[in-house]
Amino acid sequence: MAETVSDFMIQRLSEWGVKRIYGYPGDGINGLMGAFERAQKKMDFVQVRHEEMAAFMACAHAKFTGEVGVCCATSGPGAIHLLNGLYDANKDHQPVVAIVGQQARTALGGDYQQEVDLVSLFKDVAHEYVHMATVPGQVRHLVDRAIRIALVERTVTCIILPNDLQECDAVKAEPHKHGTIHSGIGYAAPRIVPTDEDLQRAADVLNAGKRVAMLVGAGCLRATDEVIEVAEILGAGVAKALLGKAAVPDDLPFVTGSIGLLGTKPSWDLMMGCDTLFMVGSNFPYPEFLPKEGTARGVQIDIDGKLLNMRYPMEVALVGDSAETLRALMPLLKKKTERAWRKKIEENMREWNEVLKARALDSGDPINPQRLFTELSKRLPDNCIISADSGSSANWYARDLMFRRGMMGSCSGTLATMGCGVPYAIGAKFAFPDRVAIACVGDGAMQMNGMNELITASKYWKEWSDPRLIVLVLNNCDLNQVTWEQRIMSGFPKFEGSQVLPEFPYAAYAELIGLKGIRLDNPEDIGAAWDEALSATQPVVIDAHTDPEIATLPPHISMEQAANFAKSILKGDPDKGAMIRQSYKQMLDGWMPHRRARKHEHAEEAG
Numbered sequence: 026m027a028e029t030v031s032d033f034m035i036q037r038l039s040e041w042g043v044k045r046i047y048g049y050p051g052d053g054i055n056g057l058m059g060a061f062e063r064a065q066k067k068m069d070f071v072q073v074r075h076e077e078m079a080a081f082m083a084c085a086h087a088k089f090t091g092e093v094g095v096c097c098a099t100s101g102p103g104a105i106h107l108l109n110g111l112y113d114a115n116k117d118h119q120p121v122v123a124i125v126g127q128q129a130r131t132a133l134g135g136d137y138q139q140e141v142d143l144v145s146l147f148k149d150v151a152h153e154y155v156h157m158a159t160v161p162g163q164v165r166h167l168v169d170r171a172i173r174i175a176l177v178e179r180t181v182t183c184i185i186l187p188n189d190l191q192e193c194d195a196v197k198a199e200p201h202k203h204g205t206i207h208s209g210i211g212y213a214a215p216r217i218v219p220t221d222e223d224l225q226r227a228a229d230v231l232n233a234g235k236r237v238a239m240l241v242g243a244g245c246l247r248a249t250d251e252v253i254e255v256a257e258i259l260g261a262g263v264a265k266a267l268l269g270k271a272a273v274p275d276d277l278p279f280v281t282g283s284i285g286l287l288g289t290k291p292s293w294d295l296m297m298g299c300d301t302l303f304m305v306g307s308n309f310p311y312p313e314f315l316p317k318e319g320t321a322r323g324v325q326i327d328i329d330g331k332l333l334n335m336r337y338p339m340e341v342a343l344v345g346d347s348a349e350t351l352r353a354l355m356p357l358l359k360k361k362t363e364r365a366w367r368k369k370i371e372e373n374m375r376e377w378n379e380v381l382k383a384r385a386l387d388s389g390d391p392i393n394p395q396r397l398f399t400e401l402s403k404r405l406p407d408n409c410i411i412s413a414d415s416g417s418s419a420n421w422y423a424r425d426l427m428f429r430r431g432m433m434g435s436c437s438g439t440l441a442t443m444g445c446g447v448p449y450a451i452g453a454k455f456a457f458p459d460r461v462a463i464a465c466v467g468d469g470a471m472q473m474n475g476m477n478e479l480i481t482a483s484k485y486w487k488e489w490s491d492p493r494l495i496v497l498v499l500n501n502c503d504l505n506q507v508t509w510e511q512r513i514m515s516g517f518p519k520f521e522g523s524q525v526l527p528e529f530p531y532a533a534y535a536e537l538i539g540l541k542g543i544r545l546d547n548p549e550d551i552g553a554a555w556d557e558a559l560s561a562t563q564p565v566v567i568d569a570h571t572d573p574e575i576a577t578l579p580p581h582i583s584m585e586q587a588a589n590f591a592k593s594i595l596k597g598d599p600d601k602g603a604m605i606r607q608s609y610k611q612m613l614d615g616w617m618p619h620r621r622a623r624k625h626e627h628a629e630e631a632g
């Protein structure tokens with residue numbers, strides 16, 4: 026059989042280094058599936074339960090490896106299903122290529138079955154590059170450009186392939202004549218560093234500052250040593266945006282952890298007390314957690330000039346790669362000898378760690394979710410990869426897990442979509458089969474799609490050299506994050522009609538599909554459950570029955586938020602008794618953590 030357009034496409038993708046494509050079949054991509062079958066050694070096809078999951082996994086691949094992620098889907102419904110996962114990649118600036126089928130060229134424009142205007146459909150999410158092939162000779166440059174543009178622009182691109190074209194004979198090279206394209210393979214990322222004069226301007230501001238606060242994001246994930254060294258020179262504290270959680274280890278005393286609604290109090294104090302804000306590789310959105318305009322001088326570095334000077338009016342805002350730029354900056358920085366600011370930050374962190382401890386030790390009904398995370402934190406295996414879904418789990422992931430060097434973690438940072446937790450962890454297992462992956466997911470997200478994707482795990486786990494994939498389900502029978510947002514942001518009582526979730530036996534379900542299930546409803550058993558899951562020889566679901574009345578308290582509560590909370594009680598929140606009790610305990614922990622933690626310890630000793 027002559028090589029088809031589809032064979033050539035897969036060959037070309039593999040020459041670009043792509044080894045795996047996540048997808049789901051359909052007659053819009055039958056030709057492509059035939060080529061996968063013929064290319065078995067060259068390209069893996071990972072069959073998911075839903076095309077959106079394929080896009081999440083491709084996004085996870087990009088996030089955890091730095092390489093391009095690829096997903097594919099059939100025409101019409103399959104292509105439409107990809108969208109949310111592709112938006113997740115787009116908003117978090119990940120290079121992902123989507124390959125979608127289309128009806129036959131002869132049928133297009135004929136209101137044919139499953140005919141959807143895919144160029145228009147993908148025009149927003151893949152605005153940098155979306156093209157439909159109409160003749161075989163286009164395929165070479167469509168693949169080359171889709172991958173290159175995804176990498177250069179750190180974005181989503183899309184190739185649309187009509188099904189009849191997929192089975193045409195391949196055209197590897199067009200004749201050397203007018204109107205043809207002759208593209209090639211390969212992309213090497215450039216070194217991007219600001220000019221010497223601009224670096225000096227940045228250094229002058231940073232050197233003049235007495236209280237420097239660094240805020241680092243996803244752009245610093247590959248700049249760990251540089252961030253630490255610059256922070257040491259500047260005597261700065263380092264706060265981390267959610268996607269930058271793995272950028273610097275949490276065991277350094279000047280790292281204040283997460284920032285924002287799911288942030289820490291020391292990050293809040295760092296931002297409110299600094300005289301100089303140094304933002305590197307972050308597009309953290311919420312202004313109320315940054316210094317008030319005019320109270321601090323600002324320096325920013327970002328690889329993407331479009332993201333500069335948007336969140337805070339910076340005095341010096343430079344386009345540059347984080348690691349390269351910080352390295353170039355170091356010789357221009359003067360070591361700060363006055364260390365009072367730094368001491369204060371470290372003191373705040375010591376206090377805060379007590380608060381976290383005390384809050385996690387508060388009793389819950391039946392389980393205080395924070396305790397699950399602090400117990401996991403002590404046991405995190407080296408080089409593990411953690412995902413968190415959108416929901417209350419993102420708060421505990423951000424605050425209670427202490428990352429060490431070599432670990433990775435992610436979530437849907439900018440789109441903040443539910444449903445990414447389980448597919449991200451599966452994507453992590455395919456990319457790094459020898460590492461432990463742990464997904465922290467709410468019961469809403471499990472019911473939305475996590476449970477289905479566990480079937481994908483049950484299909485593939487035996488292929489992984491280390492089978493450990495652990496899914497922690499926060500089973501609170503509630504869409505808890507939103508319940509609390511309704512209470513605190515809007516002053517509405519919990520609307521049971523929208524918030525309460527049906528019960529479901531997640532552990533039993535895991536067993537049903539050949540995985541291990543651990544049902545957890547006693548706080549005394551948390552440590553043992555983690556030990557069991559972490560030593561399992563197959564994927565595990567921990568079905569943890571957690572208390573929905575433990576608030577995901579922001580690090581700083583405004584008067585308006587406190588008033589809203591009170592309003593939601595006055596308006597008759599159905600859970601007000603437990604909610605007031607739990608919130609009171611958690612707030613007390615914030616005020617006098619030492620006394621509270623000691624009390625817990627005594628109580629534990631007493632029995």
Ligand SMILES: Cc1ncc(C[n+]2csc(CCOP(=O)(O)OP(=O)(O)O)c2C)c(N)n1
Pocket residue numbers: 414415416417418441442443444466467468469470471499501503504505506507
């Ligand atoms: C696709 C999608 N739908 C709705 C939301 C809004 N939302 C954010 S968090 C959340 C609740 C999540 O509930 P669950 O998964 O049970 O986690 P919990 O907060 O209860 O721990 C909702 C509905 C969203 N972010 N994404």
Ligand SMILES: [Mg+2]
Pocket residue numbers: 467468469499500501502503504505
């Ligand atoms: Mg829930």
